[in-house]
Amino acid sequence: MNNQISKLADISGASTRIIAGLMSGTSLDGLDIALCQFSGSGFETQVKVLHFVTFPYRQEFKEQLKSVSFKAQVSLQEVTLLNAVIGTYSAELILEALKLWDFPVDGVDLIASHGQTIFHAPFSLHQQLAYPDATLQIGDGDHIAVKTGIITLSDFRQKHIAAGGEGAPLAVYGDYLLLSSVEENRILLNIGGISNFTYLPAGRHADLVFSTDVGPGNTMMDQFVQLHYPGKYYDEDAAIAKKGKVNDALVAALLNNEFFDDPFPRTTGPELFNMTYLQAAQKASSQQGLPPEDILASLCEFTARSIVAAISSSIGDRPFEIYLSGGGMHNPLLTEKLSAGLGIKLKNTADLGIDPDAKEAVLFALLANECLAGGDTNFGSRQGIPSVTMGKISLP
Structure with a gap:
């Protein structure tokens, strides 16, 4: 068995997991990082927020994000480049946070990265009968995984859409x-x-x-x-x-x-x-x-x-x-x-019991915990809430 797959299985079956949740919202103002300790899954989930920090984005970086965000027409080259840049930058900020907290890198089991939403296109907005609901977050998970050496889950919203949701809210x-x-x-x-x-x-x-x-x-x-x-x-x-x-x-x-x-x-x-x-x-x-x-x-x-x-x-x-x-x-x-x-x-x-500023980062860490250790919870039959596990796995 591939060593990384074996490690993934071990994390899934462990009694506790340390997961770093990352969230950057539509305000484009910075990256929230919540380091969480999880045990259990579903309604048995217990979470303790060990550390939380927000790193404000540099002004020049904000301007780069604004240039490709929420517009029907943007530079495809800029989107492609920023997909890699955001992933690498997120990894650098995670490593900086761990250094700040004096927390060992190899003590983190998983990273759960929301990525940066640059366009959200539910049918109600685009109104094109030939096309489904869609959304796009950039900040490549492979770049995060390789730069940090930590297994990374990302791109959570795509599964939600594939299963009949609109990609939000999660x-x-x-x-x-x-x-x-x-x-x-x-x-x-x-x-x-x-x-x-x-x-x-x-x-x-x-x-x-x-x-x-x-x-x-x-x-x-x-x-x-x-x-x-x-x-x-x-x-x-x-x-x-x-x-x-x-x-x-x-x-x-x-x-x-x-x-x-x-x-x-x-x-x-x-x-x-x-x-x-x-x-x-x-x-x-x-x-x-x-x-x-x-x-x-x-x-x-x-x-x-x-x-x-x-x-x-x-x-x-x-x-x-x-x-x-x-x-x-x-x-x-x-x-x-x-x-x-x-x-x-x-x-x-x-x-x-949840810091309101850290809440969204914590919730994406929870989605990663459910992906690895849960997956059996029935979230009901309401429209827009499919019972699926979310997150694409990137190995270091």
């Missing part, structure tokens, strides 16, 4: 296994570049679990800040938006899109929600001359209303608790609007 799998409750109805709301939530009804009934993208999270606010406030990447503490006034006509135009009428579950990305979308809404509402702070306040209101509407229309009057994660939870104006709109005090996943 958080439902980890949310269900790690964070569902026998007694409490829970909503796990993640506000990254795009917002999504998982509804976990009390009792862990798989067929009642529900997960969907909602619409924009931080993406349009961040894009606007980067365009109009040089040197800033986001509106820290909503300082700019708090100075502005919400323009209801603009908010109404932003909400006037057939995406918001699509049935749940649905998925989307910055391919739709971007500055072109904003400009069209400004034109439709005759609000082209608004001060920047008013536009930012209106974008925050737009994000909040879309989240509130999605949760209210899909969950109804059932009681629930909300647990936040993602960068949007640090926006005090947005969380204030969400709490008021939903009439509930917001919590975060720290209350459930």
Whole structure:
């Protein structure tokens, strides 16, 4: 037997596994690395986050990513080159993190890399009958495996699509296994570049679990800040938006899109929600001359209303608790609007034992753990949640 295959089998059968989960989202701001210790699988999964760090991307690297991300037409050469570059860069950051934590490289069993999404194309977006749902993440797993010497799992979203899903959101799998409750109805709301939530009804009934993208999270606010406030990447503490006034006509135009009428579950990305979308809404509402702070306040209101509407229309009057994660939870104006709109005090996943900033990286580590040590969990028959194991394996 190939030594690496033998090692893979040993990791699969071990009582514990050390897995480094990697996540870089649509905000293109950096790489999250969560070093996790796993035991068991399925509902028997136990996870301990040993270390967590976020490495901000260099400005020149961000610009490279932006040049190929969320656009219908880009340089194929640049995509090909960045596929290798991102893989190698991710490996370098993993090694840097392990050095920072004084953790031995050979003590890590697996790396679980989400990769960098550069285009998400569900049918609802591309509308071409001859083509299926599709998505593309780059950052080659083989480069990570060879550079680090660690078995790497990557490209998780392709199996989801192949099995009938839309490639997103994938958080439902980890949310269900790690964070569902026998007694409490829970909503796990993640506000990254795009917002999504998982509804976990009390009792862990798989067929009642529900997960969907909602619409924009931080993406349009961040894009606007980067365009109009040089040197800033986001509106820290909503300082700019708090100075502005919400323009209801603009908010109404932003909400006037057939995406918001699509049935749940649905998925989307910055391919739709971007500055072109904003400009069209400004034109439709005759609000082209608004001060920047008013536009930012209106974008925050737009994000909040879309989240509130999605949760209210899909969950109804059932009681629930909300647990936040993602960068949007640090926006005090947005969380204030969400709490008021939903009439509930917001919590975060720290209350459930998972650092909310590390949550997505942890959940991809969990997908790798399920791929090797699990695979038997029934996630129900709900549309968009196929019961499959995900991740392509790259050997060093």
